[in-house]
Amino acid sequence: MIKPFLKYHIKDRWVLWQQERQLKTSQEEPVLIFTMAKVGSSSVYHSLKNQSNIPCFHMHTLSVEEEMNAKELCKEKGVYPGSRTPVFILHTHLLEKQRTFKVISLFRNPIERNLSAFFEAFEVYMGVPAHLYKGSLQEIENAFHSKLDHSYCKEWFDTHFKSQIGVNVYEYAFAKAKGHAIIKSNQVDILVLKTNLNDTLKSKLVGDFCGLENFTLQNINVTDAKKEAKLYANFKSYIRFSKSYLEGQLESKYMHHFFTEEEKEALYKKWLAS
Numbered sequence: 726m727i728k729p730f731l732k733y734h735i736k737d738r739w740v741l742w743q744q745e746r747q748l749k750t751s752q753e754e755p756v757l758i759f760t761m762a763k764v765g766s767s768s769v770y771h772s773l774k775n776q777s778n779i780p781c782f783h784m785h786t787l788s789v790e791e792e793m794n795a796k797e798l799c800k801e802k803g804v805y806p807g808s809r810t811p812v813f814i815l816h817t818h819l820l821e822k823q824r825t826f827k828v829i830s831l832f833r834n835p836i837e838r839n840l841s842a843f844f845e846a847f848e849v850y851m852g853v854p855a856h857l858y859k860g861s862l863q864e865i866e867n868a869f870h871s872k873l874d875h876s877y878c879k880e881w882f883d884t885h886f887k888s889q890i891g892v893n894v895y896e897y898a899f900a901k902a903k904g905h906a907i908i909k910s911n912q913v914d915i916l917v918l919k920t921n922l923n924d925t926l927k928s929k930l931v932g933d934f935c936g937l938e939n940f941t942l943q944n945i946n947v948t949d950a951k952k953e954a955k956l957y958a959n960f961k962s963y964i965r966f967s968k969s970y971l972e973g974q975l976e977s978k979y980m981h982h983f984f985t986e987e988e989k990e991a992l993y994k995k996w997l998a999s
Contacts, residue, residue, distance in 0.1 A: 855953030
C-alpha cells in the first residue's frame with residue numbers, strides 16, 4: 726500500500742494534472758460525482774474513470790473555503806487528507822466558464838453512513854489509527870456522539886447540493902421504492918440513486934446516464950474490507966441508539982423524501998437500544 730505522504734504529494738498531484746488537462750481538452754461532457762461522504766461514491770468514480778474517456782471528478786463539496794478548512798483540520802491532527810481535491814480546477818475550467826456537465830449523487834441511510842464516516846476518519850477523532858486502537862468500545866461511542874457532525878447526512882442536500890449546484894432535489898418527485906431518479910433542471914442533469922441498490926442495476930443506471938455501453942460498477946474503498954474491519958464490526962454490534970437519537974435522524978425531511986416507511990421501521994428495529 727502506498728504511503729499517505731507519497732500518495733498525497735506525488736500520486737495525487739499527477740492525477741490532478743491529468744484531470745485538468747483532460748478537462749481543458751476533452752469534448753465530452755464532464756460528470757461530477759458530487760455526493761455526501763461514505764455512500765459508495767468512490768466506486769462510481771473509479772469505475773467511470775477506468776472504463777471511459779469522460780472527464781469525471783469526485784468530491785463532497787464544491788466550496789473552496791470548506792476544502793481549505795478540511796485541509797487545515799487534517800494538518801492540525803497530523804494526518805494526510807484522503808486525496809487532493811479537484812474543486813479548484815473545476816472552478817477555473819468548468820464552473821466559471823459556465824460549461825454544461827452532469828451530476829451523479831448517491832445517498833444512504835444516516836445511521837450507517839454516520840458510523841462509516843466516523844471510522845473513515847477514526848484517527849482524526851481518536852488520535853490513533855483504528856488497527857492500533859487499544860481502548861474500549863465505550864470510548865469510541867463517546868467520541869462518536871460528541872465529535873461527529875450528526876446533521877451532515879440529513880442536511881447535505883440543503884447545505885451542499887442546493888447551495889452549490891443550485892438545484893433543490895426536494896422539489897422533484899422521488900419514487901422511494903425504486904430508489905433512483907433523474908432530475909432535469911435548467912442548469913444540469915442529475916442522477917440520484919440509493920447506495921444499497923444492487924450493483925447490476927446501479928451499473929445500468931450509471932451507464933445509461935453517461936451514455937456508456939457495458940459499464941460495470943467495481944466496488945472499492947469498502948470500510949468492512951479495510952484494516953479496521955474487525956474493530957468496525959465489533960463496534961456496529963456493540964452500539965445501539967436512544968429513541969431520541971433515532972428520531973432526530975429518521976424523522977427528517979431527508980428520510981421522508983428518499984426512504985419508505987418500511988425502510989425507516991427496519992432501521993428503528995435494528996438500531997434501537999433495548
